[in-house]
Amino acid sequence: MKFSEVTMQAVADFLRLPEGSYSSAELDAIMAAAERYVIGYTGIPYQDPAGGKVLDDYEDLTLAYLVLCQDLYDQRTAQTDTAAVNRTLDTILGMHARNLV
Numbered sequence: 001m002k003f004s005e006v007t008m009q010a011v012a013d014f015l016r017l018p019e020g021s022y023s024s025a026e027l028d029a030i031m032a033a034a035e036r037y038v039i040g041y042t043g044i045p046y047q048d049p050a051g052g053k054v055l056d057d058y059e060d061l062t063l064a065y066l067v068l069c070q071d072l073y074d075q076r077t078a079q080t081d082t083a084a085v086n087r088t089l090d091t092i093l094g095m096h097a098r099n100l101v
Contacts, residue, residue: 003055043098064092
């Protein structure tokens with residue numbers, strides 16, 4: 001699945017949320033935050049008018065995006081049990097990081 005093909009329903013299914021147990025505004029905010037995180041972390045644009053590589057060119061980033069949505073949904077509080085970064089997410093995003101200045 002390409003990054004641009006991910007729908008709110010696809011995210012809800014990935015999170016295993018029963019119909020009616022979430023608000024579309026909540027998932028929309030999570031999806032927007034996850035998208036900005038992936039773009040900011042990797043430096044890969046969603047669209048590139050110059051014709052360069054974009055998020056849709058890396059299908060593994062779609063999985064990273066879904067994992068990040070899951071993490072953002074699960075960690076909706078300010079306090080967490082651990083400061084550890086999700087290793088799968090860190091590895092996938094790290095493979096595509098371009099802005100390591």
